[in-house]
Amino acid sequence: MNASLLEVDGLTVELPGTARPVLDAVTLRVAAGEVVGLVGESGSGKSVTARAALGLLPPGARRAGRVLVGGEDVLGAGQGRLRALRAAEVSMVFQDPRAGINPVRRIGDFLTEPLRLTRRWNRRRAEERAVELLAAVGLPEPERQLRRYPHQLSGGMLQRVMIAGALAGEPRLLLCDEPTTALDVSTQAEILALLGRLQRERGLGLLLITHDVELAAATCDRVYVMYAGRIVERATAAELFGRPRHPYTIGLLGSTPPLTGPPARLRPVPGTPIGLDEAAPGCAFAVRCAFAQAGRCDQEVPALLPLVDGADGAGHAAACVRLAEIPSPAEEVRP
Amino acid sequence: MSTATVRVGVGRMVRRLGGHGWLFRVCLGVLVVFVAVALLAPWLAPQDPTVGDFADTMAGPSAQHWLGTDQGGHDTFSALLEGARTSLLGPLGVVAFSSVGGIAVGLFSGWRGGRVDAVISRVLDVLFAFPSLLLAILAVALFGKGLGAPVLAMAVAYLPYTARLVRGLTAQEKTRPYIAAYLVQGHAPAYVAVRGLLPNIAATVLAQSTVNFGYALLDLAALSFLGLGVQPPTPDWGAMINRAQSAVLAGQPLSAVVPVMAVVVAVLAFNVVGERLGERGTR
Structure with missing residues (x-):
């Protein structure tokens, strides 16, 4: 069907x-x-x-x-x-990643918060998943990216982060x-x-x-x-x-x-x-x-x-x- | 990770604060000195300002009394230092209560929008109409003199300023795409409002609170001057000005001029710092 x-x-x-x-x-x-x-x-x-x-x-x-x-x-x-x-x-990728990701929180927070809050995962598990996701969208050094702020990434990289975030919930x-x-x-x-x-x-x-x-x-x-x-x-x-x-x-x-x-x-x-x-x-x-x-x-x-x-x-x-x-x-x- | 976050945050804040020009830095320095004096007053004060020496009233500056004494023989310099405690603690209470309450009310109102927002906004308008000093005097009449009642009353009177600011910022910030992105991630609206939105407007709210601090200090000093605030013998700048009236008439204005200067300098410093923080926040 x-x-x-x-x-x-x-x-x-x-x-x-x-x-x-x-x-x-x-x-x-x-x-x-x-x-x-x-x-x-x-x-x-x-x-x-x-x-x-x-x-x-x-x-x-x-x-x-x-x-x-x-x-x-x-x-x-x-x-x-x-x-x-x-x-x-269902998930969504927004037009402008600069506007779509909270500028005052870290990349890691953006990716792990939904997993930790809506799925009750612990921090370790959520961070491992976030690293997987960032690797899947082709960002180099995913562990380091978790600690960075949106303004430290280029638009293209940030859009990859946005896509990773959209995929977080499978x-x-x-x-x-x-x-x-x-x-x-x-x-x-x-x-x-x-x-x-x-x-x-x-x-x-x-x-x-x-x-x-x-x-x-x-x-x-x-x-x-x-x-x-x-x-x-x-x-x-x-x-x-x-x-x-x-x-x-x-x-x-x-x-x-x-x-x-x-x-x-x-x-x-x-x-x-x-x-x-x-x-x-x-x-x-x-x-x-x-x-x-x-x-x-x-x-x-x-x-x-x-x-x-x-x-x-x-x-x-x-x-x-x-x-x-x-x-x-x-x-x-x-x- | 959390300690690293804190360290980075403080370092960044210090660097940011340095970039506002000399006036800002001087005013910030003044505030730091005032707070330090308030904290260390009992150890710094050369004499006990609550004990008056009636043999040595309305004296000019001398080695023993650096800023002279008032009409009760209290050492003005010591009273100034000790007075910093109550004079700063009161406004701190006002700002703390009004900020917490104002943020809660404003965030809720701006986030919910619609009818809830309209009702809350009208209630705030009514609160605006009450002069803070009048409300404080009313509270003193009901609950008695001292620091507690006026601080609470003034917190209520100052709450609408913060609430209206937060409400406007929230309504504006709420339309930004990152809020929709948070909601799409499946977060609860309350979480998005507090953890997602609030940090983005915090700088502007902090600036408003700083300006409020200056006004609250002025209002509380006025209340003390009227004899409705802190009661003697506890030293307080407003109360010092009140008691110094006879000294002024007797041609020894120093014990009045000193606390007045302290109030003016403190309010000025708070306003400059608050205003610059506000510019930073809206930029």
């Missing part, structure tokens, strides 16, 4: 004082051993989706739908259950919220390689949140594209590269330099993403879309429809009312 580690089902999150929901009927799945990408611009709701999986929604948020982690309902879970879930099942599901955005380009590749290795070794389910669609396509098995709180396209990495269907995905791919092959002229997506204070009666992307049809795209909210018959909720799907009329960039562009 291909059991989902993370199952988000029709999750809608509304914050007070906003014109549109932060998340609008978001549905996504992450199975064990699967790398899933969540791609979108800033403010598209990627991070909120990940935080919902941890029960970390902002206070005062109205929510509908379900979030299951390992089959357990997160949104309805009590404080104790939530803590147990966070300590054992989670089955790892959420990575733009894990390489705050790092140097050369370090980004190393961190991604590390994440990939750890994911394969441990059979983790991994949700990679990024604004880089090329990166997602290169590292993920499946990709969800988000725009203004809605999933607009769902595809395998190969499908997304080969035959992107939603105009937004096409635009994103056209505005990103390809990782391989000759550089082509980049075409930016015109306009800016709609803010939380703007409501869109129809498709949220309509105002920026070259294919938008007045009277249709700005009226009707497109549903995420499977493109392949008989898809079980994981196959290629896109949310666009003019899907049939939009030519996908030909396969010859990308091998």
